[in-house]
Amino acid sequence: MEVVAERNSRAQAAQMLVEEFETIASASPETVTLEFLSGRLGVKKAPDGDHAEIMRWLLTRCVRQRPDLWLYAERGLIVEAYRKGRARADGVLAPDGHFAAHGEWSEAEGVLMTVEVTSYDEDTDSRDRREKPAAYAAVGIPVCLLVDRDECTVTVHSGPDRGRYRDTHTVAFGEEVALPGPVGITLGTEEFKRYVR
Template sequence: MTVAEDRPRMPAEEFERIAAGAEREGVRLEFVHGKPGAKAAPDGDHDEIVRRVMEHCVQQRPDLWLYPERGLKVETYRRGRAKPDGTLASKGSFAGQGEWAAADQVVTVVEVTSYDNDTDKRDRDEKPRAYAETGIPVYLLVDRESCELLVFSEPEDGAYGNVARRSFGRTVTLPEPVGITLDTEPLKDWVR
């Protein structure tokens, strides 16, 4: 990758202005690795997966909350803007912050793949790097195409040092500082 490829095509502040206008029109935008992109609207199965993960979080870690669609400042120097499907952090972590919050209290981000190519590519290829650069300890990707969970952990030098793949139907424990165990059997019902 060249330096020019990693340089934002617009300042984050300009993106925020554009994103705010788009949101009023029902379009959700993200800004990852210098490129703006629309985020696909979730379908009902997508929502059920997020709900299922949220239930596990609430039951096993009542000190944390899974915030849906929480805007985060991501990447090196926090130049990017992402809206994960779920952001796990201590309750009250985002009080007093605007639409795009600092991610220093985040312990996990959750993304559920969509059937939209642009969003899907960001979730699989671009966001792992952005979240690792931010220092988010765990990135959970629920991949509905391959019917598996990808658990990214141990962020260091802009990359996750560990990636574990687990097929739907298995029990998966997210590493510390999360420590939540997910029963993934029901996820089989929410894929095409």
């Protein structure tokens, strides 16, 4: 029992502090995108062209249906319980002009939705499907949209409650999906079929 407690204590002590992460992230070159989730430093893979096309398509659909909002790409958010995480969401839906005068990392207050589009790497399962939705729920972001290119599905997480989303709805590419309030947007997902391997 004591050995397990000692290992856990050492593991917690070995984790990086958020202040250390911010120092490293601010000094990293523009070609490297870093995130900090669950006390671990992560390198976010550069998006490919298909990823960029999905984000472009989502931006146009969101703005057409809600011209009062903007889908910000690669926005840094302060996330997780006790605001100890830093995530760079593929997309952040917020009121137009919301991030004016913000630094590299913004509080999640006022954010209506985050968007994650899976990348073809080994980290996608833990990061995009589990860690990021949990981190976004922990800070009360109402909706998290996951475009999963491996599974050819779109998952809508909503109703954040005590560090998790109460509601999860998944549709296959080609089906229509309604994004609940406060987003209030409906998306046809047929277009996403063009952007998978």
